[in-house]
Amino acid sequence: MQDSGKIFKDSALSLTACGVIAFAAIAAGFLVFGLTFLLILFPVAACVAAAYKIHLTGLQKRSELIEDANRLNQTTVEVLATAVDARDKIGTGHVRRTQIYALGLGRAAGMSQESLDALRLGSLLHDIGKLAIPDHILSKPDSLTPAEIEKVKTHCTIGASILEEIEFPYPVVPIVRYHHEAWDGSGYPSGLKGNRIPLGARILSIADTYDALRSERPFRKPMSRDEARRHISNLAGSRFDPDLVQHFLKNLTKFEVEIAAADVDYPKEAVPQRRTIEGKTYVERIQSANREVFTLFELVREFGESDSLGAMLKLFVAKLGELMPTDTCAVYLLHEGNEFASVAEVSGQNADIFLSKRVHVGEGATGIVLKNLEPVVNVNPDLDFSISQFDLVQEYQTMASVPLISESGLVGAVSIYTSSIGEYDEEHIRILTTIADIAARAIEKLQIHARTRAHALTDPMTGLPNARSLQMQFEREVARADRSNSNFQLIMLDLDGFKGVNDTFGHKAGDQMLREVGEVIYSQLRDYDFLARYGGDEFIALVPDMADAEVAELCERIENAVRSFRLAVNGSGSASVGVSAGAAAFPEKGESLDQLVVAADRAMYRRKSDRKNYDLMRETQAPEFDDLQSALSRMPTASPGGLIVELDESAVLIDSVN
Known part of the structure; x- marks a missing residue:
């Protein structure tokens, strides 16, 4: 950058020095040659004056050019500085x-x-x-x-x-x-x-x-x-x-x-406002590009760190909403068999309606995407909705849907719906496709993780949680009980006569009996109770916030339901089993899972033993046993623990009578 004032000043000083020298020369010539010298000098002086004027004009133009160049440089510097600050998200x-x-x-x-x-x-x-x-x-x-x-x-x-x-x-x-x-x-x-x-x-x-x-x-x-x-x-x-x-x-x-x-x-x-490019200022374009880069970086990092498919999908739709005009964003995940997909996550308008939505492959805009594995852009949203929801689709002007394809294949699709614009442009679809590609890989990884986790925590025979899952649920129940100063009870359930089913009808029938009995037991529990297969023919239930009398009633209800169940085998035959239940309360009977299991197991075996004694008495000495039971029925009612003691004492009493 040049300083025009300095150039002009330097030129003026040079011309002044030349003028002084010229004046001294003229004076000396006049003294030596007289008036004749002056007559000869006038034409020369006129030429010099003309040249000097031309020089000044050129100097002025040069100064103006330098000023223009400096202003241009200053503007260039300002634009560059503004672009740098746009990257830093400071503002113009x-x-x-x-x-x-x-x-x-x-x-x-x-x-x-x-x-x-x-x-x-x-x-x-x-x-x-x-x-x-x-x-x-x-x-x-x-x-x-x-x-x-x-x-x-x-x-x-x-x-x-x-x-x-x-x-x-x-x-x-x-x-x-x-x-x-x-x-x-x-x-x-x-x-x-x-x-x-x-x-x-x-x-x-x-x-x-x-x-x-x-x-x-x-x-x-x-x-x-x-x-x-x-x-x-x-x-x-x-x-x-x-x-x-x-x-x-x-x-x-x-x-x-x-x-x-x-x-x-x-x-x-x-x-x-700066000069615009396709409706946006250049600063807005730079800032938009930076937002996109940062969002993609953040998505890759957070998707990679997420161990929950639900949390990852929430982040997915949230970030799409930040980068694109959407009124509703829905992620459809493909079910096994690849015949249909259902909405796994949705954000924006009509979320409740979307959560109950499923699409068959090849039907509707999203279904076509699932079938052809190609994006569908700027189509009528009516394609994705049934006639019963016609009022809903009027809220959207256009939609776009792209497939979610991982390395192993199709996992689903993501569809966006909006009423704020008439159509999505190429930039929108580029962003949507880029984020969908990142999300698809993360979804597949988390689905594999979820399946592996489910297999590790699920009993393959019955589909119920296994012993490992029981330990995790027990720890959650302990934490809940500590927070709320409450308790819960562990119920041990052991099948009676299960070995006979295996010996008589075979292990295939025994396996089916375990599955069916598991469902029978589960049907007697509340929605928030927990049931696991503990091993062999044993099941364990965790029931929070239930009094001793309610637990005793639940145990009897489960025993009756299992005893009433019949499994059809060999065409016309049937098999049945019984179940014995014993309960132990946290923290009165123990504070660890093992302690509660031992306590409930003892209670269950006492109950099982009492039932065998009871059945034996009825078969061998029915009259005397009925008289004893009539007498016992008039005795005061005790707690479940006390009831077991009374049965034990009655067995001893009957032995002495015999």
Whole structure:
């Protein structure tokens, strides 16, 4: 960049010197040759005057060209600086406001014109080094890690290296290199202290920090004017030159008037419009691209970290809503057999209706996508809805659907519906397809994980939870009981006569008996009770918030239901079993699963033994036993534990009678 004033001044000095010399020569010639010399000199002087006028005109034009070039360079620098700040999500007003603050503070501090010119460019280009910082760091919505902070710190030296390649007529590079140094020496990159930090860098540090505090960033809301003033004042003498801080705060109102006059005041909505590209300003295009890059980075990271398919799908539809115009976003997952898909996650309008929705492959817009494995774009949403929901589809103008294809094949489709635009453009579909590809791989991984987890926690014979799942549920029930100061009971259930089914009808019938009895037992429980196959012919139920009398009633109800069940075998025959139940309460009978299992098992075997004694008495000594039972029935009723004791005592009494 050239200074037109300096060029004009240098030229004027040269011409003045030439004029002095010419005047001395004319005077000497007149003294020697007299009037004749002057007559000869006049034509020459006229030619010289004409040449001088032409020279001045050329000089003026050259100065104007230089001024135009400087203005063009300044505009280019502003555009470049604005693009850099768009990557950093600061906003289009940041560089101009920072420049106004810096130049105003520079004048208040008595800087020379050359130093102000350097500060003018340095304030615009101070963050050019951020071109080398990854987008996901600049756009990160929360605090940076130590490694990320160190990466960001390199932008000062990188920016200085970039600008060193440009031959500025004034010292711009030191301002850019050292604008993050601190007055107390705690800054970077060189740890300079006090007046060793260039004045322009000290000024820019205050201006840049104040405007950053007033601007909204991805990780925080903007500070108010008073909050930012206090923050700058508190850092005087540590981070900032205290004398410059005084000048800055004293003249802040004046700076703000200049900022308002330049139409770059807070908030960012006051930013003047730049040249548009397809309806968006170039800043909006850059910011949109950065949002997309960061969102994709975030999706890959969070999808990879997720161990829950439900949570992953919620994130999937939420991010689509951030990047695209959607009123409703629905993820359809294919069922086994690949004949139909149902909605696994939905966000936006009509969510309740969508959650009950399923589509057959080949039917409707989404069904066609599932069949052909190709996107369907800008079709009538009516294709995806039945006649009974005709009022619903009027809310949407258009829709798009793309398949979710993983490495192993089709896993489903994602469909978006909107009434805010007439049609989706190529950019929308590109984003939708890109995110769908990322999501499909994550969905497949989580589905495999869920199946593996289900197999690890499910008994393959009955389809009920297994012993491992029982342990996990027990821990959850203990935590719940501790939180709510409540209790729960463990019921041990052991089949009676199951070995006879295996011996008589074969193991295939025995396996079927286990499955059917499991369903019978489950049917007697509440929705929130838990039933697991513990092993062999044993089942365990966990029942929260149930009194002893209710547990005793439940055990008897289960025993009666199982005893009444008949399994059809060998065409016309049938098999049946019984079941014995014993209960143990947490924490009275034990605080660990093993302790409760042992306690419930003892209660169950006492009950089983009592039943055998009871049946034996009825078969061998029915009259005497009936008289005894009649007498016992008139005795006071006891708890389930007491009932077992009474039965034990009755057995002893009957033995003595015999």
